[in-house]
Amino acid sequence: METTRKLIRKQSLEKLYNILSTTRKVYAPVIASDKQVEYKYNPAFTDVTFDHIRSTLSVKNVVFPKVENLFYYTNKQTESTITDIDLNKIQDVVLWGAHPCDNAAFDTLRSIFCWDITDEFFAKRLEKLVVIGFSCHLSDEYCFCTSVGLTPNSTKGSDILLSRLKNGDYHAEILTEKGNAIVSISPELFESVTNEEAEITSVKQKFNHEQVTAKLATAFENPFWVANSLRCIGCGACAYVCPTCACFDIQDEASGKEGKRYRSWDSCGFGLFTLHTSGHNPRNVQSQRWRQRIMHKFSYMPERNNSLGCVGCGRCSSGCPVDMNIAEQLEALQNI
Ligand code: SF4
Ligand code: SF4
Numbered sequence: 611m612e613t614t615r616k617l618i619r620k621q622s623l624e625k626l627y628n629i630l631s632t633t634r635k636v637y638a639p640v641i642a643s644d645k646q647v648e649y650k651y652n653p654a655f656t657d658v659t660f661d662h663i664r665s666t667l668s669v670k671n672v673v674f675p676k677v678e679n680l681f682y683y684t685n686k687q688t689e690s691t692i693t694d695i696d697l698n699k700i701q702d703v704v705l706w707g708a709h710p711c712d713n714a715a716f717d718t719l720r721s722i723f724c725w726d727i728t729d730e731f732f733a734k735r736l737e738k739l740v741v742i743g744f745s746c747h748l749s750d751e752y753c754f755c756t757s758v759g760l761t762p763n764s765t766k767g768s769d770i771l772l773s774r775l776k777n778g779d780y781h782a783e784i785l786t787e788k789g790n791a792i793v794s795i796s797p798e799l800f801e802s803v804t805n806e807e808a809e810i811t812s813v814k815q816k817f818n819h820e821q822v823t824a825k826l827a828t829a830f831e832n833p834f835w836v837a838n839s840l841r842c843i844g845c846g847a848c849a850y851v852c853p854t855c856a857c858f859d860i861q862d863e864a865s866g867k868e869g870k871r872y873r874s875w876d877s878c879g880f881g882l883f884t885l886h887t888s889g890h891n892p893r894n895v896q897s898q899r900w901r902q903r904i905m906h907k908f909s910y911m912p913e914r915n916n917s918l919g920c921v922g923c924g925r926c927s928s929g930c931p932v933d934m935n936i937a938e939q940l941e942a943l944q945n946i
Contacts, residue, residue: 613765613783616793616800620778626799627655630704630792637672638706639665658707660774663748664923668853669708673719673735677874680731680860685867697734704740704792711755711921713743713767715853721917722856740788743768747809752924754937756815760921763810773808781808817941819908819918825943826909830901834946838939839900841932846877848903848926848934854919857883878902900934908940 618626630636631652638658642648647665682693705713716736723732746753746762755761765771769789772780781803784793793800849855859876862869876883879900884893893899907919920936927935 611786611790613785614790614793615803616782616784617803618772618780618782618800620780622799622801623772623780624655626792626796627658627706629796630706631655634702634704636704636706637669639708660707660744661748663746663750663753664709664925664928666925666929667851668715668923668925669705669712670715670719670853670855672703672705672739673716673732674723674856674858674875677872678731680871680873682870683868695731697730700734700738702738702740703735704742706742707744708741709746709923710743710762710764710766710768710771711753711760711923712853713741714760714764714921715923716741716767718854718911718915718917718919718921719856721911721915725915740792741768741770742789742792743771745771745773745808746811746813747774749811749813750924750928752928752935752937753813753922754816754924755922756813757817757937757940758819758918758920758922761810762813763808773810775804775806775808777806779804779806781806813922816937817944819940821944822908822940823912825946826905829943829946830905832946834943835901836897838942839897839934842879842896842900842934843932844879844881844896844899845931846879847929847931848936849877849879850875851925851929853923853925854907854921878906904936904939904943 636652637649638653639647639662640650640653640657641659647659647662648667649665649669679695681695684691719732720736723729749762760766763771763773765783765785769786770792771783771785774780782800784790849857857876857878858873860871860873862871881891885891893902911917911919927937
């Protein structure tokens, strides 16, 4: 679809938000009591933040929940009954205010969940999602979107992308049919575009991802991995905050003759992640797990999924308890 450009005034933005949040589920960022930025369903417009750099957790849970039931079962003597989850009950969600890196991550997740066999749970949630993204007018030392082929105003993954002007109004790029459907709810709120420039932050490029991918092809046995992962404590926080990490575990939870099977987020940084029942662990030490994380995102995914496994949001670095900084490590890797 050809992109349409419109102007939406500050007051109209509030009207649009209020219309959307009174008629459907809107997932928007707020500043929580501990000053962390988190997303909530249908907060009041006055509580929504427009000046955050990144939320603590990404927004991937709208398409890949932290814990998701897959089916229920009942056992009766020799018979078992399985009840599927009714995916038609998954509701429409409008994601409001997520930044371009997080929105681009939906494409990355699609390249994983719909790679060979389509994951119906993920696909249905993505189908039901409308993304109203906001360009970044703020950034910090952890951001590196420009090193992974994105920019602070990339449109990838957004249905509408809003960019703030100096006077508080917004330019709107309407990018998809889902975006058009939002505009058609209140077309009078979208006016003719002006020449005013949007406030977009600049993010320094820290490494060249193609050079990193090329370097990784021969780096598997390099001492770099041990030297650069000695302080990693394997807490898994980097995977939990990451918008593109998609590993999950599957468990059964039963009581008497009834139970359910569910999946929940997992992390390749955990020692138990690859532990076999025999006791053998093919990734026995933390350096092998750290190598896997980087290899998967920057070597295996470009090869298998035609997609990088990182959008440069900087969450893993800003959230790591021992200051492992992925961008610094990738920059160093490029030069080994
Ligand atoms: S957050 Fe840091 S310490 Fe924890 S697993 Fe990731 S790199 Fe290691
Ligand atoms: S690997 Fe780190 S910087 Fe890259 S997308 Fe995940 S959390 Fe963001």
